[in-house]
Each structure stands twice: as C-alpha cells, then as structure tokens.
Amino acid sequence: MTAPLVLDIDGTLTRADGEPGIDPRVFEPLREWPEPVVIATGKAFPFPVALSQFVGLPERVIAENGGIVYAEGEASVVGDRAAAETAVASLRDRGYDLGWGQPDLVNRWRETEIAANLDVPEQPLREVAAEHGLEVVDTGYAYHIKDPEIAKGDGLDAVAELLGLDPSAFVAVGDSENDVSTFGVAGESYAVANADDAALAAADHVTEGVHAAGTLEVLDLLR
Numbered sequence: 001m002t003a004p005l006v007l008d009i010d011g012t013l014t015r016a017d018g019e020p021g022i023d024p025r026v027f028e029p030l031r032e033w034p035e036p037v038v039i040a041t042g043k044a045f046p047f048p049v050a051l052s053q054f055v056g057l058p059e060r061v062i063a064e065n066g067g068i069v070y071a072e073g074e075a076s077v078v079g080d081r082a083a084a085e086t087a088v089a090s091l092r093d094r095g096y097d098l099g100w101g102q103p104d105l106v107n108r109w110r111e112t113e114i115a116a117n118l119d120v121p122e123q124p125l126r127e128v129a130a131e132h133g134l135e136v137v138d139t140g141y142a143y144h145i146k147d148p149e150i151a152k153g154d155g156l157d158a159v160a161e162l163l164g165l166d167p168s169a170f171v172a173v174g175d176s177e178n179d180v181s182t183f184g185v186a187g188e189s190y191a192v193a194n195a196d197d198a199a200l201a202a203a204d205h206v207t208e209g210v211h212a213a214g215t216l217e218v219l220d221l222l223r
C-alpha cells in the first residue's frame with residue numbers, strides 16, 4: 001500500500017554506483033507518487049526546495065536537520081545560526097576553519113546551524129560545540145554543529161500537521177544518524193544498506209540495495 005514518504009537526500013537518493021549526484025531513476029516514481037513526498041535533509045533550505053522543483057514535486061521539505069520546515073506555503077524556522085557562529089569562531093581561534101574553501105556554498109544559505117567538512121578534526125569540533133551547548137552530528141557527508149533540541153523528526157511532526165496527516169502514516173528512508181529521529185516519528189522506517197550504525201539500529205528494516213537502489217526497493221515494496 002502506498003503511503004506518504006519522508007526521504008533523506010545524501011546517501012538515500014544518491015547514485016548507487018558511487019558516482020556523485022542524485023540517481024535519476026528516482027525522479028519519475030517520486031513525481032508520480034500518489035501521496036505526499038517530504039524531503040528531509042541536513043542541507044540548507046534552498047537545496048531540497050530546488051530538488052523538489054526540478055523533480056516536479058510540491059515543496060514539502062525539512063531542511064537543516066529540522067531547523068527549517070516548509071509545506072503548504074508555510075515556512076517555520078526553528079533556532080538560529082548565532083550559537084553555531086560562536087562555536088565556529090572558537091574553532092577558528094584554535095586554528096581550524098570549516099574546510100569548504102571560498103565561497104562556501106554549504107553554509108552560504110544556512111540559517112540555523114553550520115556544517116563543517118569531514119576533513120576538519122573531530123575532537124576540537126566536538127569540544128567547541130559542547131562549550132556552546134551544541135552537538136555535532138556526523139551525516140557521513142558533513143559534520144553539523146547544531147542545537148541538540150532540533151531534529152528532523154520534529155520537522156516531520158510539523159509537516160504532517162500542515163498536511164493534516166498523522167506522522168505515523170509516513171514511511172521514512174534514510175542513511176545516517178540525522179535520520180534516527182525521523183525513524184522514531186514515522187510509522188515505518190527503512191535504512192538503506194549503506195547506512196551508518198545509528199540508522200541501521202534505529203530502522204525497522206534494512207534494504208538490500210545501497211543509496212537510491214535501496215530507496216527504489218522501498219517504493220516497489222509499497223506499490
């Protein structure tokens with residue numbers, strides 16, 4: 001039976017062959033999906049909006065790990081970037097930067113948290129985050145310096161309410177620790193086979209395929 005979907009981007013809609021980018025095989029089934037499709041990502045707000053528009057989906061997005069939620073024409077911004085900025089200032093004092101170079105397209109449009117490259121040493125990053133009451137979430141694509149009270153799962157509650165749906169009606173697919181809260185809110189959850197230990201442990205099911213191949217499996221199962 002089809003169900004509303006909540007889908008992560010990186011590691012989940014990405015190409016199964018290890019090449020960069022979204023797997024184009026997901027475009028058509030998502031565009032034709034008979035129920036709402038919510039994109040829930042750690043990326044800054046413009047990225048899931050653009051993905052939705054290019055695929056031809058109504059924009060229903062959870063961005064910045066729950067920091068920004070948009071659906072049915074309504075946006076809400078939870079939290080602000082200022083605390084993460086002060087943590088990053090401490091990081092710079094210790095001689096490190098965010099590792100993206102300039103211009104920094106990862107953080108340029110980010111409103112509620114800041115992301116660091118995985119090349120940045122983890123220990124000083126975690127120390128400066130903790131000094132400012134923040135956490136570091138490792139998505140396998142970036143370290144996110146964020147408010148521990150903000151999570152994709154709360155974003156799903158908010159989007160479901162805007163859609164007039166029970167959050168437990170959703171089927172979730174994801175690949176990393178930033179998807180664990182989504183798995184807790186959705187009624188059914190799938191980790192793709194490439195998922196990290198936290199996502200594998202939290203999911204109800206694990207797909208055979210990696211990345212988008214795993215997500216396509218879930219779509220086939222539900223149809």
Ligand SMILES: O=C(O)COP(=O)(O)O
Pocket residue numbers: 008009010011040041042043139140141142143176178
């Ligand atoms: O932005 C990241 O680090 C990962 O993004 P994702 O939540 O879509 O996997």
Ligand SMILES: [Mg+2]
Pocket residue numbers: 008009010011012139174175176
């Ligand atoms: Mg991911």
